[in-house]
Amino acid sequence: EAGVAQSPRYKIIEKRQSVAFWCNPISGHATLYWYQQILGQGPKLLIQFQNNGVVDDSQLPKDRFSAERLKGVDSTLKIQPAKLEDSAVYLCASSFRPSAGVGTDTQYFGPGTRLTVL
Amino acid sequence: GENVEQHPSTLSVQEGDSAVIKCTYSDSASNYFPWYKQELGKGPQLIIDIRSNVGEKKDQRIAVTLNKTAKHFSLHITETQPEDSAVYFCAASDYKLSFGAGTTVTVRA
Numbered sequence: 001e002a003g004v005a006q007s008p009r010y011k012i013i014e015k016r017q018s019v020a021f022w023c024n025p026i027s028g029h030a031t032l033y034w035y036q037q038i039l040g041q042g043p044k045l046l047i048q049f050q051n052n053g054v055v056d057d058s059q060l061p062k063d064r065f066s067a068e069r070l071k072g073v074d075s076t077l078k079i080q081p082a083k084l085e086d087s088a089v090y091l092c093a094s095s096f097r098p099s100a101g102v103g104t105d106t107q108y109f110g111p112g113t114r115l116t117v118l
Numbered sequence: 119g120e121n122v123e124q125h126p127s128t129l130s131v132q133e134g135d136s137a138v139i140k141c142t143y144s145d146s147a148s149n150y151f152p153w154y155k156q157e158l159g160k161g162p163q164l165i166i167d168i169r170s171n172v173g174e175k176k177d178q179r180i181a182v183t184l185n186k187t188a189k190h191f192s193l194h195i196t197e198t199q200p201e202d203s204a205v206y207f208c209a210a211s212d213y214k215l216s217f218g219a220g221t222t223v224t225v226r227a
Contacts, residue, residue, distance in 0.1 A: 004161070042122075042207050042217025043162065056214060091161055104150035104169070104211055109161030 004110035018080035025094030124218025141208035148210040
């Protein structure tokens, strides 16, 4: 079974530029998550999709971050404009169960995209 | 929201010894407690999880214990090997995962 795919693996941009990350979840997984992991910290949930609908985006900085999951499969996360404090690894994860209580379902993580903002 | 604290932040053990990592959580509604291992340049990988109706779970050299009354849970790794060196994260979830800050485990050969 193929795992969660993410691209690019690395990205270096200057502040105020825009950047986009792509995620392809495990086939058949209904729920998709984007996390931000700052160096030395645990992952922090940014947004959670169930199929193509948003379940939780309470910690997404909506003035600069946006995400979409068209057709309930792939997803993109965009930052515009980027700030220095956005330097982090952006992790995508997916889980299978589409029902309530999805937060207790096993999440499988991709390798992440390391973003450096100069 | 949920707050998860994890200790210690770093742990160095001799190969063959045991390693123990402890976590506490704040939200009594949390009912799912996974542990993830993250190697350099990779995403977190689930190594074991426990749900609130179970007090202990074991998988070969790895075990997890849960005390819901005290709101803490622990990871135990026995007979440590060099390949166990990594960052370990605990997490707690009622409807979404909240992670601890991580423990860097180094196994000395």
